[in-house]
Amino acid sequence: MGKKILVIGSLNMDMVIPVKELPQKGETILGGSPAHIPGGKGANQACAAGKLGGAVTMLGKVGQDEMGRALKENLAAAGVEVTHVEETPDAPTGMAVIYVGETGSNSIVVIPGANGLCDAAFIEANEELIAAHDIIVLQLEIPYDGVFRAIQLAKKHGRLVVLNPAPAPDSLPPEVIASLDYFTPNETEMARIAGLPVGGVEEAIAAGKKLVEAGVGTVLATLGEAGALLVTKETAQVLPTLRVQAVDTTAAGDTFNGAFVTALAEGMSQEEAIAFGNKAAAISVTRKGAQTSIPSREEVDGYRP
Numbered sequence: 001m002g003k004k005i006l007v008i009g010s011l012n013m014d015m016v017i018p019v020k021e022l023p024q025k026g027e028t029i030l031g032g033s034p035a036h037i038p039g040g041k042g043a044n045q046a047c048a049a050g051k052l053g054g055a056v057t058m059l060g061k062v063g064q065d066e067m068g069r070a071l072k073e074n075l076a077a078a079g080v081e082v083t084h085v086e087e088t089p090d091a092p093t094g095m096a097v098i099y100v101g102e103t104g105s106n107s108i109v110v111i112p113g114a115n116g117l118c119d120a121a122f123i124e125a126n127e128e129l130i131a132a133h134d135i136i137v138l139q140l141e142i143p144y145d146g147v148f149r150a151i152q153l154a155k156k157h158g159r160l161v162v163l164n165p166a167p168a169p170d171s172l173p174p175e176v177i178a179s180l181d182y183f184t185p186n187e188t189e190m191a192r193i194a195g196l197p198v199g200g201v202e203e204a205i206a207a208g209k210k211l212v213e214a215g216v217g218t219v220l221a222t223l224g225e226a227g228a229l230l231v232t233k234e235t236a237q238v239l240p241t242l243r244v245q246a247v248d249t250t251a252a253g254d255t256f257n258g259a260f261v262t263a264l265a266e267g268m269s270q271e272e273a274i275a276f277g278n279k280a281a282a283i284s285v286t287r288k289g290a291q292t293s294i295p296s297r298e299e300v301d302g303y304r305p
Contacts, residue, residue: 002054002262004056004132005049005133005261006132007258008042008130009041009137009142010118010139011085011094012043012095012111012113013039013095016036016288016289017032020101037292038291040071040290041254042060043060045164045261048254048258048280052280052297052300053262056079061115061117062094063113067093068093068114069087091113091116092114094111094112095110095111096109098250103246119145120146120149127153130150130153130159139165148176154179160182161181165184165189165193168188171195180215184220187204187221187223193211194207201229204221204226212231219232222252230271230274248289248293250290250293251289251290254290255295259276259280260273
C-alpha cells in the first residue's frame with residue numbers, strides 16, 4: 001500500500017462555455033451550449049490521484065445543494081474518500097465559469113461559495129486528519145489563512161507538503177515558502193511569487209533557484225511545451241513534455257499534480273514521478289473538461305506517444 005494522500009482545497013462545478021475566440025475587454029460574443037463539469041483545483045487533483053490509483057482523501061466544503069452532492073459523488077466514483085467534504089448550509093457550492101476557445105486556450109471566473117469557508121478554524125478542526133496522512137496537497141482556491149494553517153499543522157506532524165500556488169498571489173510569507181517540500185507553479189505563478197521574469201528556461205531556472213534559496217525543498221514548475229523544470233539545491237533540469245494536439249488545457253496542471261503525488265506515494269523517484277505526471281497531463285489536454293479529461297491508470301501506464 002502506498003502512502004496516504006490528503007488533498008485540502010476547492011470543489012467547484014465548472015460551467016464550460018465553448019467560444020470561437022476568448023472575449024476581449026468590453027466585447028460581447030456568442031457562445032455554444034454550456035456543459036456542467038465537476039472541477040475546482042483541489043477536487044481536480046484529488047480526482048486525478050484517485051483515478052490513478054492513489055489512496056486519497058479530500059478535505060473541503062460544498063453547499064447543501066445538488067451541485068455539491070454531484071461533486072462528492074463524482075469524486076467517490078473516482079476512488080476518493082469524501083466523508084470529510086462537509087456540506088455547509090452557510091454558502092452555495094463553488095462555481096467556475098470557463099470560456100474555452102477553439103485553440104484550447106481558456107479564461108476562468110471563479111465564484112468561491114462554500115470554498116470561502118475553509119478557513120484556519122476549519123483546518124484546525126481537522127488536525128487529526130492531517131496527522132493521519134503522509135502527503136498533504138494544497139492549492140490557493142481556499143482562504144490563505146486555511147492554507148497556511150494546514151501547512152503549519154502538516155509540518156508539526158512531520159508530513160510532506162506539496163503546494164500548487166494557483167491562483168497565484170503576489171507573494172507568500174517567508175515562513176510558508178520555507179515549509180514547502182514541493183512547490184509546483186506554472187511559469188506565470190513562479191514569476192509572480194519569485195518576483196522575477198520567466199520568459200524562457202534560463203529565467204525559469206533563476207526563479208526556481210531563488211525559491212530554493214528561500215527554503216523550498218524542491219521546485220517543480222510546469223513550463224508548458226518546454227516541459228517540467230526540477231530545481232533543488234543540487235540540480236536544475238528540464239524534463240521534456242510529450243507533444244500532443246491540445247483540445248482543452250483545463251485541469252492539465254491539476255492532472256500533473258495529482259499524478260505526481262500519486263507516483264511519489266508509490267515510491268517512484270522524482271524523475272519517474274515527473275514522467276508519470278507528464279504522461280497523465282498530456283492525455284488530459286486531448287480531451288475536454290476538467291475531471292472528465294483525467295485519464296485512468298491503465299491509460300497512463302499503456303500510453304505510447
